[in-house]
Amino acid sequence: MSTSGDGAYHHGDLRRSLIAAAQALLRTGGIEAVTLREAARQAGVSHNAPYRHFPSREALLAAVAAEGFRILHRAQADAAEGAAPADRLKAFGRAYLRFAAEDRASFRLMFGGALDPADHPELAAVAKRTYGALESVAGDDATPGTGFVGRDALRAWALVHGLAHLVADRQIDAAEAEACLS
Amino acid sequence: MSTSGDGAYHHGDLRRSLIAAAQALLRTGGIEAVTLREAARQAGVSHNAPYRHFPSREALLAAVAAEGFRILHRAQADAAEGAAPADRLKAFGRAYLRFAAEDRASFRLMFGGALDPADHPELAAVAKRTYGALESVAGDDATPGTGFVGRDALRAWALVHGLAHLVADRQIDAAEAEACLS
DNA sequence: GGAGGAATGTGGACATTGTCAACATCGGGG
DNA sequence: CCCCGATGTTGACAATGTCCACATTCCTCC
Numbered sequence: 001m002s003t004s005g006d007g008a009y010h011h012g013d014l015r016r017s018l019i020a021a022a023q024a025l026l027r028t029g030g031i032e033a034v035t036l037r038e039a040a041r042q043a044g045v046s047h048n049a050p051y052r053h054f055p056s057r058e059a060l061l062a063a064v065a066a067e068g069f070r071i072l073h074r075a076q077a078d079a080a081e082g083a084a085p086a087d088r089l090k091a092f093g094r095a096y097l098r099f100a101a102e103d104r105a106s107f108r109l110m111f112g113g114a115l116d117p118a119d120h121p122e123l124a125a126v127a128k129r130t131y132g133a134l135e136s137v138a139g140d141d142a143t144p145g146t147g148f149v150g151r152d153a154l155r156a157w158a159l160v161h162g163l164a165h166l167v168a169d170r171q172i173d174a175a176e177a178e179a180c181l182s
Numbered sequence: 183m184s185t186s187g188d189g190a191y192h193h194g195d196l197r198r199s200l201i202a203a204a205q206a207l208l209r210t211g212g213i214e215a216v217t218l219r220e221a222a223r224q225a226g227v228s229h230n231a232p233y234r235h236f237p238s239r240e241a242l243l244a245a246v247a248a249e250g251f252r253i254l255h256r257a258q259a260d261a262a263e264g265a266a267p268a269d270r271l272k273a274f275g276r277a278y279l280r281f282a283a284e285d286r287a288s289f290r291l292m293f294g295g296a297l298d299p300a301d302h303p304e305l306a307a308v309a310k311r312t313y314g315a316l317e318s319v320a321g322d323d324a325t326p327g328t329g330f331v332g333r334d335a336l337r338a339w340a341l342v343h344g345l346a347h348l349v350a351d352r353q354i355d356a357a358e359a360e361a362c363l364s
Numbered sequence: 365g366g367a368g369g370a371a372t373g374t375g376g377a378c379a380t381t382g383t384c385a386a387c388a389t390c391g392g393g394g
Numbered sequence: 395c396c397c398c399g400a401t402g403t404t405g406a407c408a409a410t411g412t413c414c415a416c417a418t419t420c421c422t423c424c
Contacts, residue, residue, distance in 0.1 A: 047410090113290045162341055162343035192400090229382095230384090231402050
């Protein structure tokens with residue numbers, strides 16, 4: 001279907017370039033600065049080329065968010081790999097906090113509620129995968145009735161999630177947050 | 183300076199009307215749906231009238247966020263009033279979770295990072311007041327060195343904050359979150 | 365190897381929006 | 395009673411998201 005199997009006709013790999021440009025815009029100017037036309041400009045294509053890869057601005061944002069989930073997932077997998085099973089949850093939490101501190105803008109895009117995963121299947125898939133990994137590490141005290149992990153695991157998740165938001169909002173710094181992981 | 187001391191020349195109280203319209207837009211369509219022109223339309227004035235009360239769209243959003251902080255502050259004060267000192271922190275948390283559940287859009291505007299309090303003094307003031315009330319209730323185990331509450335209090339705050347975000351994102355429901363408050 | 369069609373990119377157009385500048389109107393204080 | 399500032403209006407402009415018609419490039423199938 002294409003030379004590289006990924007969509008490389010005229011530009012090379014416009015889809016990837018647009019996502020990279022959007023990431024840069026996101027990190028420097030926040031979500032509002034992510035603009036289809038500016039991403040196209042940075043990729044060196046016309047203002048309408050992005051529509052061959054993303055049906056809307058939201059779809060581009062969703063792709064950037066999905067990429068964020070992939071980065072987070074990899075970081076968590078790396079962190080959990082070298083840890084004893086008992087320390088795995090803590091390692092997960094540390095990786096989470098580190099991500100929130102290092103890429104605040106992506107974190108906010110992923111967890112700030114600007115995107116509804118229901119509208120973006122790919123985003124929903126990677127988000128679900130991340131949560132699934134968390135649940136499996138959080139232990140087997142899942143409560144099938146609620147369709148969710150047990151109360152202690154939920155508390156642990158909420159604690160880390162809240163710390164991450166505080167870190168992303170610069171209300172506490174990363175070291176202070178990590179110190180809270182018992 | 184005016185008939186009512188609050189700014190009521192031609193329209194009556196345009197500033198308040200604009201905030202109310204913006205709140206409605208926020209709750210139905212999210213932050214992006216809050217538009218100066220639409221707020222003006224709903225208030226029955228021309229598209230430029232809002233500039234007599236808000237220097238920019240962001241300023242209107244900041245005013246809405248500040249109103250959210252006032253609502254939250256009042257709810258917390260009401261909740262803490264009838265509680266024994268030992269239960270006060272829990273009552274605070276419950277009020278916080280209830281607010282996040284009942285007014286998800288405002289919660290996201292207030293804590294989603296879209297607004298930088300440094301740019302909006304009034305918002306910074308009410309936010310600080312809310313945090314101050316929380317600190318005073320969280321007990322006197324504040325750590326002056328960090329300029330912040332002690333580790334246990336921070337943990338408690340982060341837990342509630344994380345639960346509130348999960349509630350606002352509809353990933354858990356309010357009852358489940360409240361059940362996590364020990 | 366060449367034609368056809370799909371994938372990709374371009375240019376132009378339109379409505380909406382934030383924002384600025386110039387002008388109109390209203391009301392209270394001198 | 396008149397003037398000035400507060401408030402509101404009209405007009406304009408640039409940027410943006412999105413749609414449409416058209417051009418170009420590459421793959422596939424005969």
